[in-house]
Amino acid sequence: MSDLEKFRADTRAWLEENCPPAMREPVRGFDDLYMGGRNPEVDHPDQQVWCQRMAERGWTVPHWPREYGGGGLNKEEAKILQQEMARIGARRPLESFGISMLGPALLKFGTEAQKQEHLPPICRGEIRWCQGYSEPNAGSDLASLQTRAEDRGDHYLINGQKVWTSYADKADWIFCLVRTDNSGSKHEGISFVLFDMASEGVTTRPIKLISGSSPFCETFFDNVRAEKRNLVGEEGKGWAIAKYLLTHEREMISGFGTAPKKSLGSVAVETYGADASGRLRNGILRHTIAQYQLDALAFGATMSRVGDEAKAGQGLGAASSIFKYYGTELNKRRNELNLAIGGEPALGWDGDVYEGGATSRDWLRSKGNSIEGGTSEVQLNIIAKRVLGLPD
Amino acid sequence: MALVLTEEQVMLKESAAGLLAEKAGVAQLRALRDADDALGFAPDVWRDIAGMGWPGIAIPESYGGLGYGYIGLGLVLEQAGRHLSPVPLQSTVLLGATLLNALGSEAQKQALLAPLAAGELHVTLALQEGPLHAPEDTALKAEADGAGYRLHGSKCLVLDALAAQQFVVIARTSGEPGDSAGLTAFLVPADAAGLTVERRSLVDARGVGALQLDAVQVPADAVLGDVDGAWDGLSRSLDIAYIGLAAELLGIASEAFERTVGYLKERKQFGKVIGSFQGLQHRAAELFAELELSRSLVLKALQAIDADDPQLPVLASAAKAKLCEVAQRATNEGIQMHGGIGMTDEYDIGFFIKRARVAQHCFGDYNYHLDRFARLSGF
Numbered sequence: 129m130s131d132l133e134k135f136r137a138d139t140r141a142w143l144e145e146n147c148p149p150a151m152r153e154p155v156r157g158f159d160d161l162y163m164g165g166r167n168p169e170v171d172h173p174d175q176q177v178w179c180q181r182m183a184e185r186g187w188t189v190p191h192w193p194r195e196y197g198g199g200g201l202n203k204e205e206a207k208i209l210q211q212e213m214a215r216i217g218a219r220r221p222l223e224s225f226g227i228s229m230l231g232p233a234l235l236k237f238g239t240e241a242q243k244q245e246h247l248p249p250i251c252r253g254e255i256r257w258c259q260g261y262s263e264p265n266a267g268s269d270l271a272s273l274q275t276r277a278e279d280r281g282d283h284y285l286i287n288g289q290k291v292w293t294s295y296a297d298k299a300d301w302i303f304c305l306v307r308t309d310n311s312g313s314k315h316e317g318i319s320f321v322l323f324d325m326a327s328e329g330v331t332t333r334p335i336k337l338i339s340g341s342s343p344f345c346e347t348f349f350d351n352v353r354a355e356k357r358n359l360v361g362e363e364g365k366g367w368a369i370a371k372y373l374l375t376h377e378r379e380m381i382s383g384f385g386t387a388p389k390k391s392l393g394s395v396a397v398e399t400y401g402a403d404a405s406g407r408l409r410n411g412i413l414r415h416t417i418a419q420y421q422l423d424a425l426a427f428g429a430t431m432s433r434v435g436d437e438a439k440a441g442q443g444l445g446a447a448s449s450i451f452k453y454y455g456t457e458l459n460k461r462r463n464e465l466n467l468a469i470g471g472e473p474a475l476g477w478d479g480d481v482y483e484g485g486a487t488s489r490d491w492l493r494s495k496g497n498s499i500e501g502g503t504s505e506v507q508l509n510i511i512a513k514r515v516l517g518l519p520d
Numbered sequence: 521m522a523l524v525l526t527e528e529q530v531m532l533k534e535s536a537a538g539l540l541a542e543k544a545g546v547a548q549l550r551a552l553r554d555a556d557d558a559l560g561f562a563p564d565v566w567r568d569i570a571g572m573g574w575p576g577i578a579i580p581e582s583y584g585g586l587g588y589g590y591i592g593l594g595l596v597l598e599q600a601g602r603h604l605s606p607v608p609l610q611s612t613v614l615l616g617a618t619l620l621n622a623l624g625s626e627a628q629k630q631a632l633l634a635p636l637a638a639g640e641l642h643v644t645l646a647l648q649e650g651p652l653h654a655p656e657d658t659a660l661k662a663e664a665d666g667a668g669y670r671l672h673g674s675k676c677l678v679l680d681a682l683a684a685q686q687f688v689v690i691a692r693t694s695g696e697p698g699d700s701a702g703l704t705a706f707l708v709p710a711d712a713a714g715l716t717v718e719r720r721s722l723v724d725a726r727g728v729g730a731l732q733l734d735a736v737q738v739p740a741d742a743v744l745g746d747v748d749g750a751w752d753g754l755s756r757s758l759d760i761a762y763i764g765l766a767a768e769l770l771g772i773a774s775e776a777f778e779r780t781v782g783y784l785k786e787r788k789q790f791g792k793v794i795g796s797f798q799g800l801q802h803r804a805a806e807l808f809a810e811l812e813l814s815r816s817l818v819l820k821a822l823q824a825i826d827a828d829d830p831q832l833p834v835l836a837s838a839a840k841a842k843l844c845e846v847a848q849r850a851t852n853e854g855i856q857m858h859g860g861i862g863m864t865d866e867y868d869i870g871f872f873i874k875r876a877r878v879a880q881h882c883f884g885d886y887n888y889h890l891d892r893f894a895r896l897s898g899f
Contacts, residue, residue: 393899407891408899418894425838429816433523440524450809511808512801516781519796 135205139212146181148174152217161223164253166300175221182221183252189227192235196243197251225294226250226257230303233373237320237361246301246322258325259377260290260304260347261370267499268506270305271314271367275349277306277321284308284321284359286329286352292500296332296345299325303373304354309364320366323354339492340485377501378452392417392462396469413468420461427454449514453507456497463491521823523816525595532592535572536599543568544605546868552606553725559683560727561606570639575613579621584634590760590825594767594818601771604875606726608642610882611680614764615757616643619688622753623705623745632686644684645761646675646708646731653884655690655758656700660733662691668739669693671706674732677882681717681729685710689733693748700751705744712736724871724878759836761883763821769843769879770811770818773850776872777807780854787859800857807850814846834896841889844880851876 129137150172155161162168162175170176182188185199190206192198201209213220231250234243249255266273275288286306296302302325309317325332329352335344361369393408396417400409408414434447466487467474474491476482498504512518525533543565552560569575578593579585586592593613600609620632620643635641649659660673671691678687687708695702708715714736720728745753781804784795794800821839824832851873855862862869880886 391897391899393894393897397899402899406895406899408894414894414899415890417899418890418897421897422838422842422890422893423813426813426817426842429523429820430813433816433819436522436524440522442524450812453805454809454813505802508802508805509798511805512798516801516804516808518781518784518801518804519793 136208147218150174151178151219165256179221179253188222189251197248222253230257237369255300258296258299258302260302262292268503275306277308284354286349290347293345293347294343296347315367317364318366319363320360320369321354322358327352339489375448378448449507449510453504460494463494533595536596540599540603540605544607545603549604549606575639576637579633579637584637591822594822597764597767598771601768602775608680611644612642615645618757618760622757642683643686646678646687646689648677657697659697660691662693671733671736676730678729680727702748703750704747705750707742724875759832762836762840766818766839766843769847772876773847776854777850780857810846837889837893844886847876
């Protein structure tokens with residue numbers, strides 16, 4: 129038996145033994161994901177059991193190095209683990225911004241001490257992170273952020289306000305962009321610091337969206353202390369880290385654009401019926417759906433192609449900008465079609481008869497996809513300037 | 521299959537780009553048009569192309585071809601699109617060779633594919649009868665007559681009609697227009713008695729013609745495939761043709777786009793390079809994203825041909841529909857963003873919009889293929 133075959137057999141046996149039955153049920157929605165933290169939201173006690181068992185093997189983040197709490201798996205092993213989990217329908221044990229965003233940035237830019245301090249608690253699901261980026265006057269123009277960090281010798285004193293901080297009211301720590309210097313260009317003088325959300329002077333306020341309640345918050349800093357050992361990278365050079373992290377965020381959001389399993393066309397036929405030739409009765413709606421499905425097919429093929437090209441060492445410049453732009457616009461089109469096909473029930477806001485307004489709330493929420501993580505217009509600026517080389 | 525070109529395919533693409541740029545580019549197309557050339561291409565250039573083996577690129581090696589598959593032909597067609605190459609690749613290679621291979625008997629393939637692969641034989645499809653692509657509506661009649669058949673009717677949009685030594689004429693042997701059953705493919709030689717080949721002139725200035733068949737007599741062995749049973753082979757060949765034309769349109773659209781972006785970086789108005797205006801930048805960036813999506817879809821569809829994927833029909837219409845849409849947008853933006861100079865015959869961008877519209881129309885435009893895509897997708 130080869131090493132990989134043995135790894136597969138051992139993994140299969142271990143998962144069979146250790147994955148609780150409840151964790152083999154499909155995730156019911158965003159709220160059903162386990163995100164860990166000091167005061168975790170637990171829908172089912174097995175979420176914590178499963179997370180702890182997986183974390184002991186480093187398998188909450190299988191591809192991170194073992195010395196930081198990851199599994200140290202190579203690509204083949206990580207793929208086998210993924211396949212074996214899929215085989216029994218095992219959920220991922222832990223979802224967090226620590227894994228998807230901060231971790232990659234710390235692995236690339238952090239000191240050894242910072243990695244030792246912060247990565248293992250992420251892997252164990254003990255510390256939940258949030259992202260302090262946008263401010264009321266720094267949205268698309270993120271680099272004009274004004275949250276101040278004053279040098280006080282061994283620490284910084286932080287004052288200012290962040291907005292769109294997802295789960296700030298539930299997070300334990302924040303990775304935050306602050307201004308340490310105002311003298312140079314706006315991209316200089318930004319620093320990337322980490323601090324505890326339980327610190328004195330931090331307050332948060334949830335934001336209600338047009339779609340209803342949301343994970344977003346406003347976050348206020350009033351003389352908050354951040355230790356200098358928690359400055360990532362050099363002081364004033366935080367913009368490079370911020371951008372690196374944004375490419376991870378964009379890829380995450382663009383994934384929303386991929387086509388759902390059941391095609392909109394077949395859903396529409398169930399509602400509207402088809403003529404003798406099998407064509408959807410309303411020709412105008414049929415055209416709009418066909419355009420959407422064609423573009424969704426081409427978008428999916430492009431995601432695959434860019435992935436395959438990256439593996440072959442070729443690459444498409446600004447791929448993440450194309451995906452962010454196109455994927456979110458597609459998702460908005462799909463949601464508009466959901467309303468058009470669904471009719472009156474799709475406009476329901478509350479009550480069991482409307483499934484709590486799921487369709488209309490998703491539709492409204494999708495409007496934010498082409499705003500958050502860099503608007504569509506900013507993505508188009510990036511493509512025009514960096515890929516096409518058009519001048520300022 | 522990974523959606524990525526192999527090293528060998530990248531080399532083929534580069535050698536096609538080199539040869540076509542030098543010998544069969546926009547300058548040659550312009551010269552042929554200005555000389556009112558009836559053939560629409562230069563025979564000596566075709567001999568050079570035959571020397572590269574491209575006529576036989578998708579023909580199996582056992583019949584004298586390169587056996588390189590349709591991804592290879594697609595790459596050559598994309599380059600032919602980029603350079604607007606006036607060469608009979610679409611007629612003889614994409615349609616002729618594909619139909620002979622799909623429908624022909626062993627003896628017919630043995631006799632015809634080797635000379636075609638060598639560049640000595642031109643075979644083209646005669647299918648369309650009305651203003652639009654509607655293969656099931658074929659009405660041209662073929663009646664059994666003694667040992668053979670007698671054909672009556674007319675055909676239009678026959679690519680490179682004046683160069684062809686043989687036509688694959690799709691005729692109705694039974695049923696009614698609208699039925700996919702009852703169609704038969706016949707090989708009709710260009711010098712057959714009763715056949716008139718008329719030169720036609722379309723906006724793209726390429727070789728094209730119409731056929732009039734007045735009691736054209738052909739022997740029984742002129743039938744390609746089964747009597748009344750051409751549909752399966754014809755339909756697969758057409759799927760391949762849709763994808764080949766999508767590959768050509770990808771080349772046309774990409775080249776028109778790149779020339780336009782180049783112009784945006786040069787042209788100054790209001791004391792600034794016009795490419796610095798955000799109104800133009802965003803339109804260019806959107807088009808770039810559409811072209812990247814188009815490229816992925818064409819490659820996926822080309823791979824489906826070689827892999828004998830059951831999704832071939834839906835991918836073929838997806839690719840043709842998408843490329844019709846994007847090539848139309850790229851060439852329209854090309855004219856608009858070039859401004860007044862784009863309207864002049866002296867400037868080359870006009871050749872791109874003209875060829876694009878003919879390639880879009882050939883074998884089904886956006887409306888035909890988006891409808892078919894939806895139908896094949898279950899709505």
